Amino acid sequence: xxxxxxxxxxxxxxxxxxxxxxxxxxxxxxxxVMQHEFDEIFDSAQQETTERLLALIIDDMAQGxxxxxRSVAILRTAANRExxxxxxxxxxxxxxxxxxxxxxEPFQVPLKTGFHDTDTARIYTExxxxxxxxxxxxxxxxNRREAVRExxxxxxxxxxxxxxxxxxxxxxxxSRAMRPLDALRQDIGTKDGGNLAPLAGNSxxxxxxxxxxxxxxxxxxxxxxxxxxxxxxxxxxxxxxTPIAGALAQTxxxxxxxxxxxxxxxxxxxxxxxxxxxxLAEKLLQLSRAEAGIGGSATPADLRPVLDMVVxxxxxxxxxxxxxxxxxxxxxxxxxxxxxxxxxxxIRNLIENALTHxxxxxxxxxxxxxxxxxxxVNDGPAVREIDIQTLKKRFRRGKTTxxxxxxxxxxxxRIVSQMGGTLELFSPASGxxxxxxARIILPA
Numbered sequence: 152x153x154x155x156x157x158x159x160x161x162x163x164x165x166x167x168x169x170x171x172x173x174x175x176x177x178x179x180x181x182x183x184v185m186q187h188e189f190d191e192i193f194d195s196a197q198q199e200t201t202e203r204l205l206a207l208i209i210d211d212m213a214q215g216x217x218x219x220x221r222s223v224a225i226l227r228t229a230a231n232r233e234x235x236x237x238x239x240x241x242x243x244x245x246x247x248x249x250x251x252x253x254x255x256e257p258f259q260v261p262l263k264t265g266f267h268d269t270d271t272a273r274i275y276t277e278x279x280x281x282x283x284x285x286x287x288x289x290x291x292x293x294n295r296r297e298a299v300r301e302x303x304x305x306x307x308x309x310x311x312x313x314x315x316x317x318x319x320x321x322x323x324x325x326s327r328a329m330r331p332l333d334a335l336r337q338d339i340g341t342k343d344g345g346n347l348a349p350l351a352g353n354s355x356x357x358x359x360x361x362x363x364x365x366x367x368x369x370x371x372x373x374x375x376x377x378x379x380x381x382x383x384x385x386x387x388x389x390x391x392x393t394p395i396a397g398a399l400a401q402t403x404x405x406x407x408x409x410x411x412x413x414x415x416x417x418x419x420x421x422x423x424x425x426x427x428x429x430x431l432a433e434k435l436l437q438l439s440r441a442e443a444g445i446g447g448s449a450t451p452a453d454l455r456p457v458l459d460m461v462v463x464x465x466x467x468x469x470x471x472x473x474x475x476x477x478x479x480x481x482x483x484x485x486x487x488x489x490x491x492x493x494x495x496x497x498i499r500n501l502i503e504n505a506l507t508h509x510x511x512x513x514x515x516x517x518x519x520x521x522x523x524x525x526x527x528v529n530d531g532p533a534v535r536e537i538d539i540q541t542l543k544k545r546f547r548r549g550k551t552t553x554x555x556x557x558x559x560x561x562x563x564x565r566i567v568s569q570m571g572g573t574l575e576l577f578s579p580a581s582g583x584x585x586x587x588x589a590r591i592i593l594p595a
Contacts, residue, residue, distance in 0.1 A: 159325055166321045171314060178306045186299050194266065194275070197290050200235060201277045205286040208239055208248065209279055236272075237288040247284075258287050331355050339366060347374040382439075391432040399425040434558040437496050441562045446493045446569025454485040454494045454593075458525065461498045462517055471506055471515075479519040487523070487593045489570040497566050497574075498525070500559040501589045505529035509587065525591040526581075533585050534578035542576060560589075567591055 238258060239248035246257050260267035260274050262285045267274050272289040279285070331354075338350050347370050352363030402425055406418035462477045505515040509529025516528045534542075543564040560576070567574045572593035580588035 159322075159329060162325055163318060163321045166325075167314065167317050170317050170321075171310070174310060174313065178303065178310075181306060182299065182303050185302055189295060189298055189302075193290055193295055194273070197235065197273070197275045197288055198266075198277075201237075201275050201286055201288040204237065204288065205277050205279065205284075208286065209284065234294060235288050235290055237286060240285045240287065242283055242285075253289070258289060260287065331359055335359055335363060342366075342370060392429065392436075395425055395429045395432060399429065431558075434562065437500070437562050438558055438565075440493070440496070441565040441569075444569055445490050446566040447571070448488050448490045451486050451488050452491050454487055454489060454491060455479075455483075455519070457491050457495050458485065458498055458517075458519060461495055461502065465499075465502050465506070472511070474506065474509075474511075474514045475502070476514045476516045477518070478516070480521040483519045483521050483523065485519065485523050485525075485593075487570065487572075487595070489593060493566045493570070497563045497591065498527075500563045501527045501591075504559045505587070505589070523593060523595060527589045528580045528583075528586060530583075530586045534587060543574070563589075567593070 236250045236253035238246050238250075238253050240246050240257060240262065242262075244257055244262060246255065249255070258272075258274050259269055260276065262276060262278075264276055264278050267276065269289075271293075272291045273295075274287050274289045276285055276287045335350070335355060342348075349367045349370060350363045352360050352367070355363055399422065402418055402422045406415055406422060409415040409418055462475065465471050466473075466475050466477070502515065502517060505527050506529070508531065509515055510531045513530035516526070518526045518528075520526065542560050544561060560574075564574045570593055572591060575590040575592065577588040577590065578586065580586035
């Protein structure tokens with residue numbers, strides 16, 4: 152299942168990425184500055200070392216301690232590998248003295264005071280006062296690069312801990328900043344035909360208050376439109392019942408007075424149409440009550456007597472032809488936070504729907520299970536799943552020849568949702584190869 156798109160995740164990723172990029176840029180700039188400063192420090196130390204070493208070598212040579220040209224080098228070098236290497240050369244460029252790690256060949260730099268670079272080292276040349284000796288001290292580039300690399304690694308190591316710490320810090324900050332927006336989203340998500348209360352915008356940040364204000368204006372317009380629609384539907388259905396009942400009575404009396412023939416047949420057809428019109432007016436009245444949100448209740452009520460009474464009414468109705476079968480699990484209870492009249496409307500619509508559209512030769516089973524689930528099952532051809540999904544919409548009917556307005560399931564689903572429950576439709580019925588099942592699940 153594809154996860155819902157969120158602005159929090161890309162925001163955290165973007166902020167963390169930007170932070171890491173800036174950190175890397177800062178490290179890169181620091182490395183460049185550090186390399187420049189290191190070069191200055193190394194050059195200064197190399198120059199100072201050369202000057203001091205030249206003075207020592209000249210002093211040793213003046214005291215006649217240079218019988219062995221390598222004696223000074225051996226004396227002053229304890230390790231095989233030296234950080235600095237040097238050569239003492241005469242005015243002709245010949246190497247007269249060198250350190251252990253220095254090459255026997257002269258350095259490929261001129262005999263001029265100052266710094267000169269080769270491919271592998273930086274060399275500083277210092278001349279004696281009489282110009283007879285030149286001391287050249289070499290500092291390998293790899294030594295300097297190693298120092299820079301170790302310093303850079305020291306700066307980069309904290310980045311390993313910085314990335315997860317940054318993600319957590321950004322997530323924490325973004326989550327706190329997004330709380331008002333998330334609260335507004337949840338508040339807007341609860342709005343439907345049964346909950347059109349205005350949003351509380353006073354506690355929101357100033358950036359979100361215009362959104363709350365616009366939503367409240369929209370809710371006001373929607374509330375007014377729904378109230379007008381409900382009032383019109385209720386008034387129309389209520390006002391139509393009396394004239395329809397009068398017209399139906401007059402038509403039935405006329406049909407009785409007329410003798411057999413085409414005229415009486417037409418009168419019976421008018422009677423049938425008036426009966427259907429009366430049922431439609433009744434459904435519209437129920438729909439207006441359902442849209443008014445009559446399903447929920449703050450106090451629990453025992454709905455079991457309502458279920459028993461509605462089933463008994465249908466069992467006594469001659470139009471059911473004795474097809475209704477009712478069963479309840481032993482000890483089953485049905486105490487729920489729901490309006491009793493609204494629950495009666497739901498059960499009546501479901502049973503009526505099953506009797507009207509089910510196989511007239513087969514029974515309709517109404518059962519109350521131990522967990523409070525109510526099942527209304529009728530036999531008949533199976534309904535396609537794509538059709539089942541649309542049966543809860545207003546004025547939607549399946550492929551049936553039975554009379555109806557297409558409002559029964561819509562009314563039932565609306566009221567059950569107001570009770571906090573669900574109306575589930577199945578075809579074929581559970582454990583059967585055909586039929587239709589309506590299942591009511593109300594929270595305890």
